[in-house]
Amino acid sequence: MRTLLQSVQLIDPSSAFHLQRKNILFDNDKISQITDLKPEADEMIDCARYSLSAGWFDMRCYIPAGQEHKEDFETASRAAQAGGFTELAILPNTNPVLQTKESLQYVKNISKNLPVRFYPIAAVSLNCEGKEMTEMIDLHEAGAVAFSDGINPINNNKLIINTLEYLQPLSQKLILWAMDSKLSQNGQMHEGIESTYLGLKGIPTIAEKIAIRTALELLEYAGGTIHFSCISSAEAVELIRQAKAEGKNITADVAAYHLAFTDADLKDFDTNLKVNPPLRTKNDRKALLEGLADGTIDAVVSGHIPQDTESKRLEYDLAEFGMIGLETAFPSLQSFGKANFSLTQIVEKLAINPRKILNLPIPKIAEGERLNFTLFDPLQEWIFSENDIFSKSRNTPFVGMKLQGKVLRTFFSQ
Numbered sequence: 001m002r003t004l005l006q007s008v009q010l011i012d013p014s015s016a017f018h019l020q021r022k023n024i025l026f027d028n029d030k031i032s033q034i035t036d037l038k039p040e041a042d043e044m045i046d047c048a049r050y051s052l053s054a055g056w057f058d059m060r061c062y063i064p065a066g067q068e069h070k071e072d073f074e075t076a077s078r079a080a081q082a083g084g085f086t087e088l089a090i091l092p093n094t095n096p097v098l099q100t101k102e103s104l105q106y107v108k109n110i111s112k113n114l115p116v117r118f119y120p121i122a123a124v125s126l127n128c129e130g131k132e133m134t135e136m137i138d139l140h141e142a143g144a145v146a147f148s149d150g151i152n153p154i155n156n157n158k159l160i161i162n163t164l165e166y167l168q169p170l171s172q173k174l175i176l177w178a179m180d181s182k183l184s185q186n187g188q189m190h191e192g193i194e195s196t197y198l199g200l201k202g203i204p205t206i207a208e209k210i211a212i213r214t215a216l217e218l219l220e221y222a223g224g225t226i227h228f229s230c231i232s233s234a235e236a237v238e239l240i241r242q243a244k245a246e247g248k249n250i251t252a253d254v255a256a257y258h259l260a261f262t263d264a265d266l267k268d269f270d271t272n273l274k275v276n277p278p279l280r281t282k283n284d285r286k287a288l289l290e291g292l293a294d295g296t297i298d299a300v301v302s303g304h305i306p307q308d309t310e311s312k313r314l315e316y317d318l319a320e321f322g323m324i325g326l327e328t329a330f331p332s333l334q335s336f337g338k339a340n341f342s343l344t345q346i347v348e349k350l351a352i353n354p355r356k357i358l359n360l361p362i363p364k365i366a367e368g369e370r371l372n373f374t375l376f377d378p379l380q381e382w383i384f385s386e387n388d389i390f391s392k393s394r395n396t397p398f399v400g401m402k403l404q405g406k407v408l409r410t411f412f413s414q
Contacts, residue, residue: 001042002027003411005375008047010034011347012054012365019344024052024365029413031369049379053347054363055086055372055412057354058326059175059253060229060301062151066095071306071392076326077114078390083302083326084350084374084407086116089358091150092123099123099134101142108143112414119145119358121175124163128152133162140170145358146227148175151276151305153211155181157218164224173357175227178211178236179277188317190263190278198266200317203278205233212239216248225249227357230303232258232277234287241296251357252296254288255303256332257323261285261397271312271319272397275303292349293340298357300349302329306393324391327384328398334378334405343378371411380406 003026010017010024017034025033025041033039063076080088090107092098098107104120111118122144126132130149139147147167154160154176163174184207189195191202212228216239219226228240231252240252261279273279291297305322312319325332333346341349351374355362363372384398 002040003043003045004039004041005045005047005052006038008375009051010365011051011343013344013348013352014362015365017365026371026411029371031365031367031371034365034367047375050375050377050408051343052365052373052375054351054365055374055410056084056330056350057087057089058085058302058304058329059089059299059354059357060091060255060303061088061326062091062093062305064094064306069392070308073110073118074114075390075392076304077111077116079304079324079326080116081410082388082390082407083328084330084376084410085302085326086372086374086410086412087119088116089119089121089145092121092148093128093150093152097123097127099126099139101138104139104142104144115410115412117414119360121146121148121150123147124149124154124174125159130154130156130159133159133166136163136166136172137170140172144172145360146173146175148229151177153177153179153181155211157214160215160218161222164219164222164226168224171359173225173227175229176215177229178208178215178231180207180211183207183210187278188274189266190280192263192281194263194266198269203276205235205280205284208233208277209235209239212236216243216250219248219250228252230255230277230301231297232280232284232288234284237287237291237296241291244296251298253299253301254292254297255325256300256329257303257325258288259285259336260332265397269316270397271314271316272323272395274316274319274321275305275323276321289337289340292337293345298349298353300329300333302326306391307395308393312395322395324389324393324396327388327390328396328403330376330407331384331403331405335403338404371413373411375408375411377406377408379404382406
């Protein structure tokens with residue numbers, strides 16, 4: 001099958017054709033030509049409004065294996081494909097937990113016949129309970145791309161120190177969701193004026209601030225490298241900005257939906273907006289956008305956590321945390337951050353930096369390269385509907401919203 005993308009804009013800072021419009025011929029699983037000519041093809045796509053980049057990579061995707069009524073690998077792959085992602089790093093909070101060679105191999109193997117590739121993030125602690133360490137060397141050799149307890153914060157300082165020391169000779173990264181569990185206990189949303197007005201127990205920003213500050217102190221003591229995942233507050237952005245200026249070996253990401261919503265959107269108690277870390281204030285959202293623009297925050301993640309209807313159609317304080325995010329990550333960034341970012345920056349946050357952080361190869365738009373690309377229209381305006389959801393779960397507040405930026409297709413060969 002020969003597919004010609006006619007007059008497509010290339011978004012690849014490593015290419016001599018960066019930001020130029022070219023004709024690209026895909027021949028089966030590789031780029032065969034990048035040209036101004038019009039070679040013969042079985043399929044031709046007019047891309048006069050479209051852009052092409054390396055396939056997008058999601059660093060924080062939760063697939064609740066063992067709870068297939070919420071999501072399975074096949075439905076997650078379809079959701080990822082619809083959202084422009086060709087590769088996903090899977091959090092370890094599956095059932096069973098990703099803490100054995102066999103469980104990691106299962107994740108790697110299952111994607112071989114799917115339109116995306118899965119990379120396993122191995123658990124730091126047994127059962128992600130924050131107590132005993134997993135066999136990190138064995139898991140590294142089995143193909144773990146990083147270590148984390150995923151949706152469970154680690155509040156065991158000794159465990160963090162030991163993990164940092166173990167991972168250094170492996171050149172592996174510790175991914176932390178920084179949250180003090182005691183300070184956030186029983187919290188339902190951001191602690192502030194809105195939580196007081198709504199009568200809900202809050203999760204204060206200091207819970208995130210203290211956890212990040214502590215982790216930075218432990219990093220200085222033990223050495224190594226930390227990636228802070230899903231940061232949510234202005235205080236977190238400033239701490240990471242200062243730590244980077246001091247030369248600390250850290251990176252960070254933000255969930256796309258934290259750029260789209262704030263705690264003020266919870267006035268109707270929509271449980272689809274109940275996420276953890278919580279949606280915070282307009283000032284926090286502004287700081288997150290500024291942190292992305294100046295490079296303090298390195299990547300944007302989907303924060304994809306599927307929940308079934310029975311877990312969400314409850315009173316707010318009883319509903320589970322989580323929002324699906326694979327289909328809406330790019331339009332969230334484009335719709336709410338387009339004034340802050342160029343297309344090159346958006347591709348850096350979605351495709352290039354996540355792979356740099358995890359020491360994985362970055363797809364290049366060059367002749368002879370295997371297909372791993374995302375085709376998208378950065379300007380198309382559209383209404384997100386139920387028909388645009390490919391996840392098995394449907395816990396999203398985006399239905400009915402007007403968005404800008406639409407994924408048209410991914411091209412990927414295993």
